[in-house]
Amino acid sequence: NFKPYGDADLRLTEGVTVIHGLNGSGKSSLLEACFFALYGSKALDGTLEDVITNGEEETEVELWFTHDGVSYRVERRLKSY
Known part of the structure; x- marks a missing residue:
């Protein structure tokens, strides 16, 4: 439930990965999810x-x-009140 993603499983393998899509489709949200998990x-x-x-x-x-x-495994949860 992170931004537009209800449930997503993205596996990146060794090498170069290109993420492309229309504006507003969630490309930046994937990176934000990684940054949120880490920081x-x-x-x-x-x-x-x-x-x-x-x-x-x-x-x-x-x-x-x-x-x-x-x-490594990093998990971060957030609840709204």
Whole structure:
């Protein structure tokens, strides 16, 4: 429930990845989700409530990646009150 994404699973493999689409389709939101997972609210331009999909009460971002042969998992959740 992060911005336009209700549920998304994006797997990027080694090499170059190109993300393209129409304006407003969610390309920037994918990067924002990664920044939010890593850095929290400081990575967001708007308010925390702006990232929760309209009509939903919470958002969750899970980021899995490997660096220098070590696997990492970062999870961040946000609830609106």
